[in-house]
Amino acid sequence: MPYTVWHINTVEERWSCHIMIKLKDVELSFPNKKHVLNDVSLDLDQKEVVGLVAPNGTGKTTLLNVIMNNLKPDHGFVEIDGLRYESNRRIKEIHQRICAFPLENELFGELSGYEHLKLYKNMWQSQVEITKLVNILKMGTYISQRVDTYSLGMEQRLCFAMVVASDTPIMLLDEAMNGLDPENVALISGQIQELRDSGKLVIMVSHLLDNLQSLADRVLFLREGKIAQDLNMHERRDNFLKMHAAPSLLSKLHADAVLDVFQGQALIDLKKMDDAAQRSFVLELMANNISYRIEPLSLADEFRLTFHR
Ligand SMILES: Nc1ncnc2c1ncn2[C@@H]1O[C@H](COP(=O)(O)OP(=O)(O)OP(=O)(O)O)[C@@H](O)[C@H]1O
Incomplete structure (x- = not known):
């Protein structure tokens, strides 16, 4: 019989994998708007800043309302720190753990x-x-x-x-940066980082993608009632080529490789080209003095590719 090696979790490991919010198969429709949430399942850990991103009217606030128990899902359930909204006592216990950004x-x-x-x-x-x-x-x-x-x-x-x-372990910030000048965005961002470092789960609904890019540990895109993207912001990501959209050069590429052309910039998927093709294309860009960068997709790129293609 093989030996069983028991791995005793260190305090840090236990800390890093404690699920604070669990959503399982959550569905919600309004009478005039079906499937605003359509089978959403999510585990959110403590000590994380999670960005929730989608165009207007997509269901972000609805999702926060389901987490707060202001709206009951038609199907599925929400668990906060292992507790469900099943009695007044439980609701009170759960609401001791969450604070939502106040409405005006x-x-x-x-x-x-x-x-x-x-x-x-x-x-x-x-x-x-x-x-x-x-x-x-x-x-x-x-x-x-x-x-x-x-x-x-x-x-x-x-x-x-x-x-x-x-000072709750879970904080829900619905467009908390709305209407703030850059200095205050930076001030509040710094505080959010400190909240995360002290162990909080901070969920931020925000349209400030550049801010989320530097602040969030994880970003969720909500599309057609589902989590369309779940981005780990610390994971190393593939490089793409971003270049001035020169039509004469773009026409030489396979159509599949050109992901997007936006405001004079083209986004090229390098995975659709072999090494030799990549090298010769870059040489051609240099020979034609066309500016380019090779880097991972920004959150703004991901947003355009998810919602506008
Ligand atoms: N109480 C309600 N009754 C009926 N429809 C609703 C209700 N609340 C939200 N909706 C509809 O559900 C959809 C999602 O609304 P929600 O407020 O969740 O969007 P959002 O992504 O937070 O939008 P925004 O970015 O504009 O704040 C919208 O079409 C909205 O009209």
Whole structure:
């Protein structure tokens, strides 16, 4: 009989594979819109930033609402940290583990930003230091003002700070960067990285693909109710050739190799050419002084190929 070698997981290994959210065969239709979610199965781990990406009206918010139990799936189930929404007690237990980005109508105009942060800290009984949080997010100049005096960007930063104040293991950020200037996008991105590093699962619905490219560990594309792409952002990916779309040269390539032509740039799939063909094509680009780069697809490239082809 062969020896059985028991592998005892290290603390790090156990930590890195704890499933915080499980969706199994989730389906959901609205009366006027069928199959907004159509058989979605997903496991999301702790200590991850997960980007959820799709064009408008595709079902991203619906998916977050299913995770929060605001919508019940027609089929399938959701499990949060091993628990299902099956009784009021369970719902309460689960909601202690999740905080969702507040909607505009969940803010109280007559209260200050500071009072909102205290409210979230108390609701989740967290240990977050509000003064420190206010300083980190550079909200000191307006945090004592009534929220109905806030600009969109100030409100967005407050809503993000409210989620941080909850200190829950799962954070759902639906378009949290909307309306923020680049400096604030960078500030909040840095905080999201710290949340991830401290062990949180952060799910971000976002249309800022360049930002997700650098921030997310994993990006999901939702298309026709399904997860059309599940990209591990740390995995080494194949190289593609990106070149100025010179028609005379593109016409020499097999049509299958030209994946996309967009805003004067062509995207060439090098896997459709053998080494010799690749070399001679690159020499031709150089001889014709045509600019090109060889690199993996960006998230924006992946998005175009998934949704616009
Ligand atoms: N309560 C509802 N009743 C009926 N239809 C709904 C409801 N909520 C969403 N829908 C429809 O379901 C589809 C998905 O909506 P959802 O808000 O999830 O999209 P989204 O991807 O979050 O869009 P956006 O990027 O514009 O926020 C849309 O066609 C929308 O009209």
